[in-house]
Amino acid sequence: MSRSASWRTHACGELRGGDAGAEVVLCGWVANRRDHGAVAFVDLRDRRGLIQLVADEDASGGIDQALRKLHPEYVIQVYGRVRLRDEANRNPERPTGDVEVVVDKLVTLSRAERLPFEIQDELDVPEILRLEYRYLDLRRPPVRRMFELRTQANHSIRSTLIENDFLEIETPLLTRSTPEGARDYLVPSRSRPGSWYALPQSPQVFKQLCMVGGLDKYFQIARCLRDEDLRADRQPEFTQLDMEMSFVEEDEVLQLVERVMVALYSDLRGEELPTPFERLPHAEAIARYASDKPDLRNPLEVVDLAGSPEQPGPAGQLGFGVFDTVLAKGGWVRGIRLPGGAELSRKQIDSIEQAAKDAGAGGAAWCKIGADGPTGPLSRFLKEPSGAAFIEALGGQVGDLLVTLADAPRRALVALDAVRRRAGELLDLVQGPDRLLWITEFPLFEEFDDGVWAPAHHPFTAPVSADIPLLQKGVKEGVRSRAYDLVLNGVELGSGSIRIHDRELQQSVFSAIGLDPAEAQRRFHHLLEAFRFGAPPHGGFAIGLDRLYCLLFGADSIRDVIAFPKTATGSCPLTEAPAPVDEEQLQELGLALSALPSDPSTSQAEAGTASQPS
RNA sequence: GGGGGUGUGGCGCAAUUGGUUAGCGUACCAGACUGUCGAUCUGGAAGUUGCGGGUUCGAGUCCCGUCACCCUCGCCA
Numbered sequence: 001m002s003r004s005a006s007w008r009t010h011a012c013g014e015l016r017g018g019d020a021g022a023e024v025v026l027c028g029w030v031a032n033r034r035d036h037g038a039v040a041f042v043d044l045r046d047r048r049g050l051i052q053l054v055a056d057e058d059a060s061g062g063i064d065q066a067l068r069k070l071h072p073e074y075v076i077q078v079y080g081r082v083r084l085r086d087e088a089n090r091n092p093e094r095p096t097g098d099v100e101v102v103v104d105k106l107v108t109l110s111r112a113e114r115l116p117f118e119i120q121d122e123l124d125v126p127e128i129l130r131l132e133y134r135y136l137d138l139r140r141p142p143v144r145r146m147f148e149l150r151t152q153a154n155h156s157i158r159s160t161l162i163e164n165d166f167l168e169i170e171t172p173l174l175t176r177s178t179p180e181g182a183r184d185y186l187v188p189s190r191s192r193p194g195s196w197y198a199l200p201q202s203p204q205v206f207k208q209l210c211m212v213g214g215l216d217k218y219f220q221i222a223r224c225l226r227d228e229d230l231r232a233d234r235q236p237e238f239t240q241l242d243m244e245m246s247f248v249e250e251d252e253v254l255q256l257v258e259r260v261m262v263a264l265y266s267d268l269r270g271e272e273l274p275t276p277f278e279r280l281p282h283a284e285a286i287a288r289y290a291s292d293k294p295d296l297r298n299p300l301e302v303v304d305l306a307g308s309p310e311q312p313g314p315a316g317q318l319g320f321g322v323f324d325t326v327l328a329k330g331g332w333v334r335g336i337r338l339p340g341g342a343e344l345s346r347k348q349i350d351s352i353e354q355a356a357k358d359a360g361a362g363g364a365a366w367c368k369i370g371a372d373g374p375t376g377p378l379s380r381f382l383k384e385p386s387g388a389a390f391i392e393a394l395g396g397q398v399g400d401l402l403v404t405l406a407d408a409p410r411r412a413l414v415a416l417d418a419v420r421r422r423a424g425e426l427l428d429l430v431q432g433p434d435r436l437l438w439i440t441e442f443p444l445f446e447e448f449d450d451g452v453w454a455p456a457h458h459p460f461t462a463p464v465s466a467d468i469p470l471l472q473k474g475v476k477e478g479v480r481s482r483a484y485d486l487v488l489n490g491v492e493l494g495s496g497s498i499r500i501h502d503r504e505l506q507q508s509v510f511s512a513i514g515l516d517p518a519e520a521q522r523r524f525h526h527l528l529e530a531f532r533f534g535a536p537p538h539g540g541f542a543i544g545l546d547r548l549y550c551l552l553f554g555a556d557s558i559r560d561v562i563a564f565p566k567t568a569t570g571s572c573p574l575t576e577a578p579a580p581v582d583e584e585q586l587q588e589l590g591l592a593l594s595a596l597p598s599d600p601s602t603s604q605a606e607a608g609t610a611s612q613p614s
Numbered sequence: 615g616g617g618g619g620u621g622u623g624g625c626g627c628a629a630u631u632g633g634u635u636a637g638c639g640u641a642c643c644a645g646a647c648u649g650u651c652g653a654u655c656u657g658g659a660a661g662u663u664g665c666g667g668g669u670u671c672g673a674g675u676c677c678c679g680u681c682a683c684c685c686u687c688g689c690c691a
Contacts, residue, residue: 036654037647052651072642089649097651114642116624120652125625128683181691201691228690229615358687446691458691567683 007077013049017098020084024101026051027109029139030074031119033067040067041100044078045119047144052091052100053078066106073112073119073139079105127559132573134564146561149268149553153545154221156267157241160260166217166243171206173199173223178523181458182226185236193590199225202542204458205527207244208499211538212530219243221545227570233491233547233558236570240494244540250482253496253539254279254438257486260543261436268552271433279438282480290334290416292442295490296435298424302416303394305404306333314393315406317386320378322365323406332412334405337394338423341401342368348426349376352403355422361415366403369396378404421490437487444471444481445513455513457483459520460527461497462539463509471508486543493548496541503531 008027015024028046035041042053055064070076080103091097116132117125119139130137137143158168177184177198184198200206202224210218222242230236241260245253258275265271278296285292288301306327307313315323315333323333338344344352349366356364367378369391374382382390394402403423405415424430444463446456453476455461463471464480471479483497500506506528510520521528549561559565566572586592 032651032653034650034653035647036650039648039650041650041653043651050651054649086649089651091651094651114624118625118641123625126621126683129625178691183690204691226690229688231690232685234690360687455691461691568685569683571682573683 011048012044012046012051013096015051015082015096015099015101017084019082020099022082023080024082025077025079026101027075027077029112029119030070030072030076032072033070035068040064042067042070044076044101045139049095049141051096053080053103054100056102056104063103063106067103070108071112073115074108075110075112077107077109078103128567128573131559131565131567134574138563143560146549146553146555147563150549150561153264153268153549153552156263157221157260160263161217161219161243164217164256164259166219167210167215169207169210169215169218169220171200171203171220171222175200175206176526178205182228185225185227188589188591190589201226202240203242204460205524207242207540208460208527208538209530211244211246212533212535214246214536216246217243218245218540230566230568230570232568233550235546235558235562236566239545241543241545242540243496243542244538246536246538248498248537248539250440250484250498250539253498253541254484257494257496257541257543261486264548264552265434273434273436277436277438277486279440281441282439282443283441285439286413290413290420291490292439293485293487293490293492294437295421295424295430296437297430297432297489298420299429300336300338300420300424302334302336302420304332304334305390305393306331314386314390315404318381318383318390319386320365320381326406326408329408331406331408334412334416335394336403336416336419336423337396338401338403338427339397340399341403341423341427342370342399344401344426349401352419352422352426355418356405356415359415359418360411361405361407364403364405364415364419366401369398369400369402371398374402378402434489439485439487441480442483442485443477444479444483444509445476447477453513455509457481457495457497459509459513459515459524460499460506462500462505468505471512474512476512482539484541486541488548488551491547491551492544494541494543496539498537498539501531501535501537503528506531 007025009025010019010022012026012028026044026046028044028051031043031045031050033040033042040055043050044053053067055067078101080101082099083102085091085098085100115136116129117123117136119136121140121142123130123140138147162168174187174197177186177196178201182201184201187197187199189195189197200222203220203222207218207220220242222240223237224240225237227236228234243253243256245256255276258273258277261277262273262275265273280288280294282292285294287304288294290302305313305315305323307316313333316327326333341349353364353366365378367374367376367382373379374387374391374396381387391402394404396402403419405412405419407415441464443456444461444467445453447453462482464482467479481497483495485495486493500509507517507520510517515523546558546561549555550558553561555561564572564574571578
């Protein structure tokens with residue numbers, strides 16, 4: 001190595017016609033070989049791209065032989081000269097296609113065995129294999145691209161927040177279990193056998209403590225961990241943009257998040273998002289879209305046909321037994337008008353009804369509006385004049401399809417959402433630019449099927465001040481909170497709230513959810529204790545970045561924007577985590593397994609392992 | 615935890631009503647070839663049909679169980 005002490009002078013993918021004549025040293029992976037006997041080519045790849053290597057015809061020292069002996073994914077270092085290719089030999093398909101590097105020295109830095117899959121842009125292999133060899137998958141340009149974008153996006157977020165005077169604070173990963181919310185991942189303490197750390201479900205408590213600490217504006221790109229069953233858009237560990245501010249109202253939090261999102265769309269996509277984002281109170285979202293995260297690109301809206309006891313709606317006037325039964329029980333009768341839906345085939349309409357059934361409803365009653373009046377299952381109940389009033393309530397026009405649902409409120413809600421989605425899909429209505437939406441004034445409490453009320457967000461969420469008297473009277477239903485969600489095209493991106501900083505208000509919320517003071521003290525001691533010493537009014541927000549980036553980058557899966565993701569069962573195909581540990585490790589921690597897993601030799605994961613644990 | 619789907623050389627697929635030595639493409643390896651860039655041509659190697667059991671003269675194929683992965687419901691304050 002006489003020429004240079006450094007490994008390389010240029011990146012493979014950055015060489016252009018203007019570099020012709022330059023003496024270069026390159027490092028990279030052998031991407032391809034094309035051996036023509038007298039002349040041989042090698043494509044060398046690094047993060048920046050591909051460059052063609054060639055041995056000159058009159059090369060000495062057996063360089064052409066050395067090039068021929070290379071194999072896929074060998075890591076090599078080459079010394080050579082950039083040469084402009086003859087006009088006829090240029091490759092306009094490649095950024096580096098006008099040049100090639102004439103090699104005069106080649107060093108093999110590392111050999112490679114046969115790979116489990118090819119390093120190429122288009123690849124049709126099982127995802128599990130890609131994850132098992134993720135370090136090879138990362139060499140593929142489209143995979144790498146996601147992490148270039150992710151870097152830019154994180155940078156954009158940091159820029160926006162730092163410009164707005166935020167402090168980036170790292171909070172602990174080893175913390176205390178809180179019995180609320182999701183299942184914790186637990187970490188045993190060695191020094192205090194029988195005691196446990198928990199990995200954070202979110203930095204919620206710490207960010208509020210930052211406010212008590214006077215840090216005023218906090219943010220963190222934080223890892224969060226929840227030991228729950230997974231979904232396509234969920235990982236056991238995921239990344240949140242976590243933020244908190246003191247002395248602010250809702251508007252200031254929402255505006256800040258809007259600034260972050262606007263900058264992201266501008267920096268990553270070159271698009272200008274309209275601000276302010278649309279806002280919809282929770283109750284209105286439920287009434288109009290039967291969802292707390294509606295996709296506003298879908299224009300279909302839900303119409304209430306039941307009315308109230310004081311002002312009965314048209315549904316009760318039809319003499320339709322199914323509606324009457326539901327109305328008598330205080331259920332919902334609501335419908336959706338599908339403009340032009342009369343064009344849909346019976347099979348397509350059946351698929352709408354099936355969507356409602358899959359969502360738990362008994363069925364859906366529908367009719368088409370033809371020039372000669374309504375047709376279809378519901379039409380025989382639409383006699384004059386009550387039928388006309390019913391159709392008018394739904395806004396039905398000739399050529400429409402009207403779909404109605406009657407059921408207990410919760411079931412009807414889920415089914416209406418399903419119908420709205422399916423219908424939007426069938427009529428190809430979901431299009432246009434991204435729609436960002438705030439859902440505000442979430443209910444403070446949520447009723448579960450067993451009649452138990454629990455905080456819908458978390459127990460430190462402040463109620464809307466107008467509803468505090470209700471709260472003090474012990475009312476739970478209808479009490480609104482100062483919590484808000486951000487929704488993008490029907491996907492919940494994040495949520496936040498203005499927090500309670502007043503101890504008396506906090507106590508009334510605790511008692512409303514049936515948490516006595518002693519129990520509250522035991523669970524949230526550290527936060528309540530802090531609030532004794534001067535807690536500023538504060539509020540914040542958190543955005544699920546993996547989910548956002550998946551949408552923003554146009555990725556197929558949340559796993560595509562995570563460098564080392566886990567499977568749907570929370571395992572890591574690369575490290576084979578989770579895995580058993582040595583008995584000594586358990587002893588050191590004062591742990592003993594109460595039940596051993598069943599014979600591991602029957603499982604596929606163990607089948608190829610050379611040594612079985614004894 | 616419930617439901618659905620998938621599982622055959624490294625990878626993508628095929629294999630008739632249960633019937634010869636489980637085929638094809640690609641990648642890989644070797645050889646040939648003066649300019650290719652998804653090179654081309656010739657040849658070679660590569661399989662416990664996820665795993666276990668059952669039915670059968672005979673199982674990739676039928677039955678039972680199980681494992682893994684993907685999707686979905688519950689769950690995720």
